[in-house]
């Protein structure tokens with residue numbers, strides 16, 4: 001996961017960030033393909049809200065439905081834990097991820113100005129009413 005993360009994001013999570021999530025109550029799902037980690041999704045929840053914190057599929061595993069499967073599964077788990085609204089942030093220019101989330105019913109509900117670094121860019125806040 002660390003290797004995928006480093007290759008995919010300009011401002012990646014550290015190994016410690018992943019360890020902290022694994023040690024916590026976060027939802028942490030991994031997609032495997034040919035015995036290799038091909039992708040992962042991390043989410044948290046509290047009361048009736050959930051938030052997807054991280055999602056990535058390795059470049060070699062893309063466009064085969066793994067991203068969709070990870071999102072569907074994490075939504076199921078969050079909903080099973082009682083989440084009724086699920087949030088996430090996405091770079092404004094991230095067309096693949098925005099298309100994936102839109103296909104699952106996420107709607108734009110806000111914008112965080114210059115939220116991301118390297119490069120600086122606005123985050124679009126999306127919400128799904130589950």
Ligand SMILES: CC(C)(COP(=O)(O)OP(=O)(O)OC[C@H]1O[C@@H](n2cnc3c(N)ncnc32)[C@H](O)[C@@H]1OP(=O)(O)O)[C@@H](O)C(=O)NCCC(=O)NCCS
Nearest residue numbers: 055056057062063064065066067068089090096097099100
């Ligand atoms: C976004 C990401 C997780 C998609 O993973 P994936 O396994 O390739 O996605 P899937 O094959 O399941 O595709 C599901 C849907 O996503 C959208 N999508 C995926 N890649 C796309 C692309 N390059 N361009 C446009 N839409 C795309 C499409 O709607 C697609 O449905 P379709 O195949 O019926 O057209 C992957 O591109 C990725 O890891 N990107 C870098 C990390 C990232 O942006 N994470 C999200 C941060 S908020």
